[in-house]
Amino acid sequence: MREGYRGAAYGKLSAMTTMLRRVALVVVLAASPSPSLAQGFGEVGTRAAGMGGAFVAVADDASAVYWNPAGLAFGSYVTLVGDRLAMRAGASGQARSSLFLGLGLPPLGVSYYRLRGVAVTAPGPTAGPLQDRNDAGTGDLRLDSLVTHNAGVTLVQSVVAGVAIGSTLRYVRGMAAGKFDADVGVMATRGHVKAGLTVRNLTAPAFETMEGDRLLKLQRQARVGIAVAVGPGWIVAADLDVGRTAGPLGPKVRESALGAEGHITKSVVVRGGVRRQSEQVSGSSAHSVGVGATYAVTSGFLVDTQITAGGDRAARSWGISGRFVLY
Numbered sequence: 001m002r003e004g005y006r007g008a009a010y011g012k013l014s015a016m017t018t019m020l021r022r023v024a025l026v027v028v029l030a031a032s033p034s035p036s037l038a039q040g041f042g043e044v045g046t047r048a049a050g051m052g053g054a055f056v057a058v059a060d061d062a063s064a065v066y067w068n069p070a071g072l073a074f075g076s077y078v079t080l081v082g083d084r085l086a087m088r089a090g091a092s093g094q095a096r097s098s099l100f101l102g103l104g105l106p107p108l109g110v111s112y113y114r115l116r117g118v119a120v121t122a123p124g125p126t127a128g129p130l131q132d133r134n135d136a137g138t139g140d141l142r143l144d145s146l147v148t149h150n151a152g153v154t155l156v157q158s159v160v161a162g163v164a165i166g167s168t169l170r171y172v173r174g175m176a177a178g179k180f181d182a183d184v185g186v187m188a189t190r191g192h193v194k195a196g197l198t199v200r201n202l203t204a205p206a207f208e209t210m211e212g213d214r215l216l217k218l219q220r221q222a223r224v225g226i227a228v229a230v231g232p233g234w235i236v237a238a239d240l241d242v243g244r245t246a247g248p249l250g251p252k253v254r255e256s257a258l259g260a261e262g263h264i265t266k267s268v269v270v271r272g273g274v275r276r277q278s279e280q281v282s283g284s285s286a287h288s289v290g291v292g293a294t295y296a297v298t299s300g301f302l303v304d305t306q307i308t309a310g311g312d313r314a315a316r317s318w319g320i321s322g323r324f325v326l327y
Contacts, residue, residue, distance in 0.1 A: 009215050032161070035200070043087060044083065044115070044205075045272070046084075047306070048063065050271040050272070051290065052288070053259070054227075054257040054272055057194045057196035057226050058194070059075075060075035061104065062079040063080055063083065064104065065110075066102070066183075067185075069198075070196065071185065077103075079102075081104075082100070083099070083319065084098070084321065085098045085317060086314065086319070097115075098114065098116070099113060101113070109168070112308070114148070116146075121239040134300045149174075152168045153298055154170050155167055163187070164187075165186050166187075168183045172207075172218070176208055177235055177288060181205050183198065195225070197224050197247070200218060202220065202221070203317050204219070205218055206218075220245075221239050224244060225239040225240075233263035237260070238259075239255075240254075240255075241255045241283040249286060250281050251276055251281060252279060254278075254280070255258055255305035256275075256278075260273065260275060268295055269293065270291075271291070274292050275289075286310060287311060289310060292306030292307070301322070301323070303322055
């Protein structure tokens, strides 16, 4: 009987993964040429980072407004999250950080977060949109930084039983201009399996860099995720980018993640995960491992921590957050 259950769960997981990847591919193929700002999925959320970034199908607190807006439909009645995450991308020396404040009141969410990102310009004929005439042919990588302030409103709607869609409409303020952008998400759950799809930065707005000599676009990004409940209080999750975006490793990077989270006592939750980044042009890759924990100070107030380590080319980070939850 147990084997039959596992087979059915794997069958559901495979079918949902295929469907979500097809939808995401359509979105990416319909998009404009690849933007080039290295602000990735994993730059917000201590809890998500502790799972290696495997969070698209897990997101069930206020951070869902960033990771998957549809996740608010399957979370607690009220969640309030304050989060700080700092990251350094290995040998490249690229420092990134985020500050997040979010409130989830399904079917509504409100949020503010600040992101600091770094864009990478490839040399020579393979240069992306950031390449300018003065840099061409020099063989040097150019780094450009950008800080954005994002204020968003999230709306969630149930489509049918177990399926919801959501969208976060954001006002994004760069160095000298403000523009509107949007993220969309889909989440479906059936039995012990949840599946999600998120597409971020739909309009791919461009902003002036902190150096003030060029414009950078926020990357349009799509990611699918699967989460499976494997026991009381335990879940295993996996995420995969659809398409490739610019990152510390180069102009065409794809990220995948595998993570788990579970209760070891009534007041303590532990989590861990592995993140892999692969670059298509150079063939290089980087791996990092994240671990984290949650301690319930009271029944409704939780403190999350995480730390991520890896090789010379991998992203390393630390994070801390406080969560207020009303079930």
